[in-house]
């Protein structure tokens with residue numbers, strides 16, 4: 001797997017590079033998609049990343065927070081971050097007007113092992129903001145469609161109004177080269193066009209060949225439990241289940257100690273871990 | 286390694302000569318039984334016969350707090366122009382603390398090199414000194430009672446003189462600059478050195494057994510000891526501050542009065558603090574004190590072994606000496622290892 005090291009400020013690993021917010025796309029309540037462009041043209045050209053990697057985003061005057069890259073490296077030029085407003089840095093970001101400047105450093109983390117995943121079926125299971133890193137992977141595999149076998153996306157939200165990237169994902173329903181399964185837990189108005197029910201119910205609609213499938217799971221903690229159960233029921237090997245973990249982060253580069261989980265640092269050894277890694281690390285789940 | 290002899294009556298002259306290699310810092314006595322590394326203005330204040338300093342030498346390389354950037358909306362983030370390049374001579378560092386620095390080197394290097402740390406590291410020469418363990422030292426158990434590298438010179442106390450190991454070309458320059466103060470090592474010195482060396486083990490009052498410790502810790506992951514320690518520990522974080530190998534830090538932005546410009550700073554942090562693993566929205570991965578104490582011990586004695594091949598404790602005894610709740614690392618590990626303790 002190619003692993004890109006930090007491109008920002010070669011001799012200072014903490015140096016943020018300036019980037020401009022060129023578009024703000026409101027998503028659901030308290031979630032926005034920010035399109036960013038590096039100020040430095042050289043950075044714009046040289047910044048490459050793997051799906052599943054993240055950046056440290058600085059709001060000048062407030063602080064730094066790790067955010068997954070939501071765009072795909074197959075579509076260079078802009079960088080998209082999908083952010084939920086939840087604390088100091090994210091609130092400050094939401095207060096910034098269009099065309100403001102923020103700081104970025106990265107990309108960090110291991111990202112998905114996309115090369116090892118080639119020539120396999122992919123089962124992508126997302127819940128809530130878990131779609132942020134998985135959207136990067138999704139567009140990456142769709143833009144490299146011939147390298148992968150079957151692609152299935154399962155994504156659940158509580159209600160239609162809470163589905164991230166809803167219109168973009170609904171447009172995938174028509175694609176014949178993948179199976180896009182979108183579900184909402186509740187549909188009181190009866191307007192949701194496809195499945196209703198929790199995300200695990202979507203497993204009723206798919207065949208899984210455990211020998212040649214990678215499952216990729218990212219979502220809120222409770223989702224993992226139920227999805228993992230389903231995957232193990234279908235005999236998926238534990239080292240073919242990939243999950244993205246979240247821990248408190250400060251440095252993003254394996255120094256500050258905040259993101260430790262068992263013997264590893266989420267920021268450099270992860271955030272993508274196999275389920276096998278997970279059960280071998282105390283504290284992981 | 287080249288070894289020469291420095292008679293003690295020449296020590297002051299030699300130390301005086303070191304100021305051309307950098308600002309001299311060495312242990313001084315603060316109170317009865319408390320020592321600290323400090324800038325030396327008066328050579329007579331230097332205390333080379335000391336058990337341990339309150340803070341380890343890490344404070345010179347990872348200061349308790351430091352500015353990593355100044356920021357402004359116009360210029361973004363700029364590293365401070367402070368003089369990271371100032372030269373220092375750190376005199377009187379014990380073997381365990383040199384190992385502590387070598388462990389920090391592992392952490393701050395790798396794919397991402399922390400140059401705030403390494404610039405200071407490069408600009409600071411280290412002169413080690415031998416010591417006699419007290420009742421809180423267990424460096425021998427941690428295999429840090431002897432050090433092969435990580436210093437420029439190392440002084441071994443021979444009562445009337447020091448045997449001086451010269452480990453680097455800079456160390457050699459220091460000796461050469463005052464060549465006349467040094468003598469050759471003779472047969473008697475060698476015999477005396479061996480005698481002292483063989484006696485060393487008799488001084489240790491406490492120790493722990495490393496053999497199979499990682500596996501035993503895995504087996505005792507659910508041990509009731511963690512609950513007991515959680516009850517005792519106050520989450521004050523002192524043990525992390527005084528530890529030569531604890532490196533956790535927090536980063537925060539501070540605004541100036543203009544509300545626009547400011548500084549990004551970092552400061553020592555502790556995994557014992559309640560919010561260490563707290564994420565936005567309120568989820569805390571180590572909410573219980575017991576889980577935080579357990580994490581500290583697991584990281585030092587278990588996790589670090591998995592990552593870097595050795596424990597990250599050097600047996601300096603500082604956490605034992607400083608803990609207000611009398612949490613004692615040797616006692617904890619001894620209990621975990623004991624067959625009778627379930």
Ligand SMILES: Cc1cc2nc3c(=O)[nH]c(=O)nc-3n(C[C@H](O)[C@H](O)[C@H](O)COP(=O)(O)OP(=O)(O)OC[C@H]3O[C@@H](n4cnc5c(N)ncnc54)[C@H](O)[C@@H]3O)c2cc1C
Pocket residue numbers: 054063064065066067068069081082083084085086087088089090091129132133245246247248249250271563564565566
């Ligand atoms: C690998 C990774 C990818 C992430 N991707 C996204 C994403 O795509 N979109 C998104 O909205 N959020 C994402 N998060 C979560 C996001 O980092 C937190 O919501 C954010 O740090 C909250 O910062 P705050 O200052 O607003 O909150 P506060 O509660 O004020 O947090 C203060 C500081 O604590 C740290 N911190 C707090 N919560 C977290 C957390 N959950 N994870 C890591 N550090 C934290 C940060 O350094 C933060 O600045 C991701 C987290 C990780 C670890």
Ligand code: SF4
Pocket residue numbers: 517518519520521522523524525557607608609610611612
């Ligand atoms: S010094 Fe003692 S009381 Fe304080 S955090 Fe460490 S173990 Fe707990």
Ligand code: SF4
Pocket residue numbers: 524527528529530531585597598599600601602603604605614
């Ligand atoms: S854990 Fe305690 S004894 Fe070990 S190096 Fe740190 S302060 Fe010294």
Ligand code: FES
Pocket residue numbers: 248249250251252253254255256257258259260265266267268
């Ligand atoms: S975020 Fe600092 S070590 Fe991982």
